[in-house]
Amino acid sequence: MGAVETSGNLDRMLVEQRAIIDSISDGLLVVDEDGRVRHMNAPAGRILTLNPEQSVGRRFAELLDFEPIIAPIFRTGIGYYDRELIIDSGRRHLHLIDTAIPIKDAQGKVQSVVNTFREFNRAKRIAQQIAGSPVRYTFDDIIGTSDCLRQAIGDARKAALGTANILLNGPSGSGKEVFAQAIHAHGDRRDAPFIAVNCAALPRELIESELFGYVAGSFTGAQKGGRPGKFEMASGGTIFLDEITEMPLDLQAKLLRVLQEREVTRIGALRPIPVDVRVIAASNRNLKDAIARREFRDDLYYRLHVVSIAIPALKDRRSDIPMLATHFLRKYAANAGKPIFTIAEPALRSMAEYDWPGNVRELENTLERLVVLSDGTEIQCFDPPGDARPPTPRPAMPLALKSLREHERDVIAATLVHVDHNVTKAAEILGIARPTLYSKIRDYGIALQRAGESKPS
Known part of the structure; x- marks a missing residue:
């Protein structure tokens, strides 16, 4: 009775294992040292357009109209993982991600190869979700x-x-x-x-x-x-x-x-x-x-x-500036764990009069900087860059105008001071990449300094 039960258990385990293998979405093949198919699951049959039941026991090379990719493994003993294969033959076009693992005996001889593969488009969909x-x-x-x-x-x-x-x-x-x-x-x-x-x-x-x-x-x-x-x-x-x-x-x-x-x-x-x-x-x-x-x-x-x-420039839709400023103010106040800010009317009016050459990105960076540097709960003033402020009547006299290069240097230096010379933070506020900012710092001869460091003599 015990032997019958053991045989029944083995049969049931084999059925369960076969069901598990067939439920795997990847194609799976087991090929022995003579090149005969020992097992082929349903997805492998579908991908290779073969009947699994009719394929078992036959030589793999006889079933395909192209040279089996796994054949050299029996000689070299070296498998591979996730190799992309593109196969064109008279009857098939296959684009696969393929893995082949040799199974060796105690003496290191390859007894069989376990070959798993999936269609490239399916693998690509998974990669697309990540990339x-x-x-x-x-x-x-x-x-x-x-x-x-x-x-x-x-x-x-x-x-x-x-x-x-x-x-x-x-x-x-x-x-x-x-x-x-x-x-x-x-x-x-x-x-x-x-x-x-x-x-x-x-x-x-x-x-x-x-x-x-x-x-x-x-x-x-x-x-x-x-x-x-x-x-x-x-x-x-x-x-x-x-x-x-x-x-x-x-x-x-x-x-x-x-x-x-x-x-x-x-x-x-x-x-x-x-x-x-x-x-x-x-x-x-x-x-x-x-x-x-x-x-x-x-x-x-x-x-x-x-x-x-x-897509319009921000200066062409000035009526949107108050709404945008309020949105960014709330966003960065929440990020900084500060109370909800307000913007004083003069500051808002000054923002609306500024041309914002950097557009919405510049406005957003400006609001983040104002939130970070503010000690209160209201943005009381906004001072556009010197060469962007609306002109005010003054007596006729020679004006000390700055070049664009001088103005850029001053803005970078002031931003670095505001963020305690944190280059990463300064690059975010200025809206440029960190390597670009480092290049400009070197070009303009701006000295980097941290809080607590003494100024160079």
Whole structure:
């Protein structure tokens, strides 16, 4: 009776193990040293277009119309993890992420290989969830009621419901990425990836590989298994190309081909990969002027310019400044753990009269700085930079005007003093990258000093 029970338990365990293996979403194969299939789960059969039950016991090489990738492992004993495989044969096109683990006996001889694989598109969807830029903004987050802003929002809402490429034009700091995120969040692709690329921030020698990807061994320093580019990662969703005019002309031609053919070819690859991407491009420069200077391709301009949306400068919607200032005031007061601030009427009036060349980004940084440096619960005054203050009547006399370079140096020095020479904080307030700020500090000969340190003699 005991032997019967043991046999029944073993049978049940085998059934359970087979059910577990078949429930795994990855394809799984076990191939023995003679190249025969010992096990094939249902996903492996689906991916390879084979019948698992009919395949078990047959040589793997007989089932496929291409050379089995795992064959050399029986000779070398060396497996691999997460290798990207692209296989084209007469009957199959396979794009897989593949892992093969050798099972060895006590003498180190390979007895079998456990091969697991998944379709690249499925792996890519998982990676997209991790690598995609977080979409934090919707149209409800765009603050203001001015006519020009309402026009831009209205156009963007309509464009979001379609599939056409979109070109956002507006000065630096006016909120182009906020609009791009809102368009993505409002459209049918809202649950798909949103990938943001700043074309000006990528080194020229890397921008092609970042956008279009590369295969293994395509250039010195390339990852061993190759890597998909931003367009592949954004497939099914939206790619936002900021500062598009900074893209080199030769890459503009490749981008045009991607937009026309809806496919990318990785560096070093022969076969293109289909992509389904909506492109939102942005520029703070006049693209027609760039075309006239032969800095931008006119055919790419017309491909991107299907829908054009003008994002207004802050000086063109001054009526929105009080609402924006109040919003940022509350935000940074909460971040700093300070009471809700108010803005005195003279300070608010002065803000509305200032031209804000850095636009909404400059206003936000200014409000953060005022909150951090304020000792009370009211912002009582706002002093625009010296050369931005409205002129006041005064007797005719020679004026001691500062150059732009002198003014920039004074602003950087004053900001560093306000934040106790914390370069990271100063860069955030000034709205520039920290390496850029360090470069300007060296260029202007500004001495960095911390609280408690004595001044150099």
